[in-house]
Amino acid sequence: MNRQTLGYIVFLGFLLAVPVIGVYPVFAMKIMCYALFACAFNLLLGFTGLLSFGHAAFLGTAAYASGHAMKIWGFSPELGIVFGVVMAGLLGLVMGALAIRRSGIYFAMITMALAQMVFFFFLQAKFTGGEDGLQGVPRGTLFGLLDLKSDFNLYYVVLAIFIFGYFVIWRTVHSPFGQVLKAIRENEPRAVSLGYDVERFKLLAFVLSAMLAGLAGSTKMLIFVSATLSDATWQMSGLVILMTLVGGMGTLVGPVLGAFIVVLLENKVGDFGASMAKMTGVDWFNRLGESVTIVIGLIFVICVLAFRRGLIGELNAWMDRRKGIASSTPGAAH
Secondary structure (H helix, E strand, C coil), rough: CHHHHHHHHHHHHHHHHHCCCCCCHHHHHHHHHHHHHHHHHHHHHHHHCCCCCCCCHHHHHHHHHHHHHHHHCCCCCCHHHHHHHHHHHHHHHHHHHCCCCCCCHHHHHHHHHHHHHHHHHHHHCCCCCCCCCCCCCCCECCCEEECCCCCCHHHHHHHHHHHHHHHHHHHHHHHHHHHHHHHHCCCCHHHCCCCCCCCHHHHHHHHHHHHHHHHHHHHHHHHHCEEHHHHHHHHHHHHHHHHHHCCCCCCCCHHHHHHHHHHHHHHHHCCCCCCCHHCCCCCCHHHHHHHHHHHHHHHHHHHHHHHCCHHHHHHHHHHHHHHHHHCCCCCCCC
């Protein structure tokens, strides 16, 4: 058994034990949703080399679609999630078909412009609830057997969804399709010269990434029984880029770590400030919760300057250097 497999087993064991060891289930589920969202985005940026500034459109579309289907049409949770993923995939097909005609910054700007169009549609559409959002979505019963009103039951459903999404990404990256995506990222003209239909591969990667982001959006809606405009804003698209870069672009574990760090900061900086204000009597600490974006931005700057490959990327590079030194040491083979 190699280290990677052992690490996955230990991590899975920890996730299974989370409700038992006293971690707030909703907090853990939020991390898994954002981790899946970041992994979906990383499939596009880290393994295909396409920078999308509009990925929040898929998160928000799936959340609204699933929420509306479950609340108004009476869909069961599993059908609501599937409906949300399909809608995100269709949006990804349309956006991808338009965006892949360009590359680089032009591709990024097209995705951002299209995502803003989707945002303003949600803002004005009646079924979304406008600025109030879609509230009070019933969680329902999964397959008619498992009551999702219980956070305990819902946690293990979210865990299963996260594992499924992560496995799809892992399998994609390690498949021949994934190898072609890496070739496009490294040298697109060479991939074209080898006879690959690069635009078709890019579009498939874009749609797959959109569907996985939609899976994260539908799951997030199920957790918080609501879908809001914050799920589709450009700030959310920026946040998923931050998660990916901080954790390590082009690595499978990096986005998960990045999502954990960002969500932890969002939820705990304010609590830390309140505790410090209570201990020291300095009211300034109470304003830390309002300045969480500044704190996250500062961490992002530090990571970009000090950890160009992201935390996991730098760790992998350090381990590779250690292996290189060990293999070049006289007598290492004995």
